[in-house]
Amino acid sequence: xxxxxxxxxxxxxxxxxxxxxxxxxxxxxxxxxxxxxxxxxxxxxxxxxxxxxxxxxxxxxxxxxxxxxxxxxxxxxxxxxxxxxxxxxxxxxxxxxxxxxxxxxxxxxxxxxxxxxxxxxxxxxxxxxxxxxxxxxxxxxxxxxxxxxxxxxxxxxxxxxxxxxxxxxxxxxxxxxxxxxxxxxxxxxxxxxxxxxxxxxxxxxxxxxxxxxxxxxxxxxxxxxxxxxxxxxxxxxxxxxxxxxxxxxxxxxxxxxxxxx
Amino acid sequence: xxxxxxxxxxxxxxxxxxxxxxxxxxxxxxxxxxxxxxxxxxxxxxxxxxxxxxxxxxxxxxxxxxxxxxxxxxxxxxxxxxxxxxxxxxxxxxxxxxxxxxxxxxxxxxxxxxxxxxxxxxxxxxxxxxxxxxxxxxxxxxxxxxxxxxxxxxxxxxxxxxxxxxxxxxxxxxxxxxxxxxxxxxxxxxxxxxxxxxxxxxxxxxxxxxxxxxxxxxxxxxxxxxxxxxxxxxxxxxxxxxxxxxxxxxxxxxxxxxxxxxxxxxxxxxxxxxxxxxxxxxx
Numbered sequence: 001x002x003x004x005x006x007x008x009x010x011x012x013x014x015x016x017x018x019x020x021x022x023x024x025x026x027x028x029x030x031x032x033x034x035x036x037x038x039x040x041x042x043x044x045x046x047x048x049x050x051x052x053x054x055x056x057x058x059x060x061x062x063x064x065x066x067x068x069x070x071x072x073x074x075x076x077x078x079x080x081x082x083x084x085x086x087x088x089x090x091x092x093x094x095x096x097x098x099x100x101x102x103x104x105x106x107x108x109x110x111x112x113x114x115x116x117x118x119x120x121x122x123x124x125x126x127x128x129x130x131x132x133x134x135x136x137x138x139x140x141x142x143x144x145x146x147x148x149x150x151x152x153x154x155x156x157x158x159x160x161x162x163x164x165x166x167x168x169x170x171x172x173x174x175x176x177x178x179x180x181x182x183x184x185x186x187x188x189x190x191x192x193x194x195x196x197x198x199x200x201x202x203x204x205x206x207x208x209x210x211x212x213x214x215x216x217x218x219x220x221x222x223x224x225x226x227x228x229x230x231x232x233x234x235x236x237x238x239x240x241x242x243x244x245x246x247x248x249x250x251x252x253x254x255x256x257x258x259x260x261x
Numbered sequence: 262x263x264x265x266x267x268x269x270x271x272x273x274x275x276x277x278x279x280x281x282x283x284x285x286x287x288x289x290x291x292x293x294x295x296x297x298x299x300x301x302x303x304x305x306x307x308x309x310x311x312x313x314x315x316x317x318x319x320x321x322x323x324x325x326x327x328x329x330x331x332x333x334x335x336x337x338x339x340x341x342x343x344x345x346x347x348x349x350x351x352x353x354x355x356x357x358x359x360x361x362x363x364x365x366x367x368x369x370x371x372x373x374x375x376x377x378x379x380x381x382x383x384x385x386x387x388x389x390x391x392x393x394x395x396x397x398x399x400x401x402x403x404x405x406x407x408x409x410x411x412x413x414x415x416x417x418x419x420x421x422x423x424x425x426x427x428x429x430x431x432x433x434x435x436x437x438x439x440x441x442x443x444x445x446x447x448x449x450x451x452x453x454x455x456x457x458x459x460x461x462x463x464x465x466x467x468x469x470x471x472x473x474x475x476x477x478x479x480x481x482x483x484x485x486x487x488x489x490x491x492x493x494x495x496x497x498x499x500x501x502x503x504x505x506x507x508x509x510x511x512x513x514x515x516x517x518x519x520x521x522x523x524x525x526x527x528x529x530x531x532x533x534x535x536x537x538x539x540x541x542x543x544x
Contacts, residue, residue, distance in 0.1 A: 065413070068417050069416075070413050070416060070417065090312075090316075090421055090423075091319065091421065094419040094420070094421060095419070097416075097417060097418070097419035098419045100417070102414070102417040104410050104413070104414060104417075105410075106409070106410065108409060108410035108411055108413065108414040109411075109414075110406075110411055110414070111409070111411070121418065122418040122419070122420070125321075125418070125419075125420050126419060171414075171418070175418075175419070
């Protein structure tokens with residue numbers, strides 16, 4: 001069992017990273033001979049949303065999975081609230097993960113559970129203090145927050161892709177995370193559904209002031225929801241800043257990326 | 262490395278270019294690949310087992326999931342196991358009656374049936390039947406969860422998947438196999454007696470008394486409880502195959518097949534070792 005000590009915020013580390021909720025430094029990751037990340041450094045603070053853009057296969061999703069500890073980096077560090085997660089045993093890592101919410105690219109809902117069951121799943125495991133009725137109320141509230149209160153008893157296979165993403169978002173928010181990681185939240189959705197998801201993310205950001213990292217191909221979505229944008233190319237961050245900073249950049253890849261978006 | 266070997270062969274024996282060029286490095290590299298793959302598989306299985314072991318013995322315990330799995334492995338396998346037990350009871354009864362009659366040892370029929378069913382056929386048939394039903398089910402279910410990122414989602418929700426998914430299924434297999442074996446044995450003894458009673462009158466009470474006369478618990482208990490090891494093998498192999506799947510629908514199918522094939526193979530190999538072990542320690 002993790003104790004409070006194991007998840008305590010390391011003040012020195014936190015100050016070193018300028019109080020960032022997530023600080024990634026010199027992250028490298030290769031699969032066989034293919035280098036995906038080659039010295040990526042990023043940081044996000046509370047209340048801030050960072051959009052990570054780039055071509056397909058540039059390691060954006062891998063970056064998110066490393067941040068939450070689903071993949072291990074070859075080198076570099078990932079600090080969550082000042083705590084380096086490298087090499088932490090799974091139960092100690094779990095204590096840190098409770099502060100994080102993750103929306104998967106394809107929602108990754110548990111197909112044998114109903115929509116409500118999916119959202120209740122983290123609560124059943126981590127909020128043993130909650131009674132059944134309290135849990136049910138909390139699930140209803142979360143589903144209402146993402147506009148899915150009418151799909152309480154439906155199975156994931158009975159709802160659309162956009163609705164699955166909403167449910168995935170409700171599940172990610174169940175433990176009231178301080179850090180939200182979103183992997184392609186609008187991928188494969190029509191423009192109206194994409195807009196609705198963007199609005200939802202913005203609303204949640206305003207209300208909860210989380211530190212968010214959004215991986216996306218969608219420049220319009222990134223502009224809408226993010227304070228800062230970072231573009232990955234060939235395993236590294238080629239530019240990081242506001243949308244205006246990106247527009248003023250002389251980097252060829254950035255110009256081409258913005259032109260095609 | 263294999264390229265270098267290839268060049269070396271060509272340099273030394275230039276008069277046999279085609280045959281040497283193609284076959285020598287292919288055989289060597291295939292053999293090397295098989296050997297390294299064999300050790301890698303066992304190494305990964307060892308790491309997986311350690312993770313499951315540490316997860317199983319540290320809180321929080323997943324009691325609700327364990328009970329669900331006990332039902333899934335135990336109750337839902339019961340009809341199939343009873344049917345398999347009934348079939349082997351009849352087969353042994355028919356075979357034993359014919360063989361014993363030839364040697365004038367018909368009086369040995371009850372003991373032959375009891376020992377054949379409880380010591381030999383009951384445990385192995387139960388193991389193989391459960392391996393087919395439960396092993397394939399666990400392998401396919403976990404593989405499907407793996408390829409659709411549901412296992413990653415469990416982990417991202419700060420829940421240890423080795424504890425929730427693997428440990429509960431393996432423990433359920435370990436606990437239920439001996440119980441299912443007892444059920445298969447009982448079914449086999451009943452149908453074996455019934456098949457005999459149809460030919461010549463023999464009360465069930467007489468059959469049981471004669472079959473178990475002089476028998477001690479040690480003659481049957483180790484044979485029944487060894488199936489807990491079968492359960493460990495079935496659960497471990499199926500969870501390992503399922504949770505390490507890659508490659509979409511094809512990977513799911515491969516995991517289900519491998520769970521049954523490897524589970525059955527290791528189960529039979531384990532039986533050889535366990536029989537010897539029991540003969541030494543429970544003579």
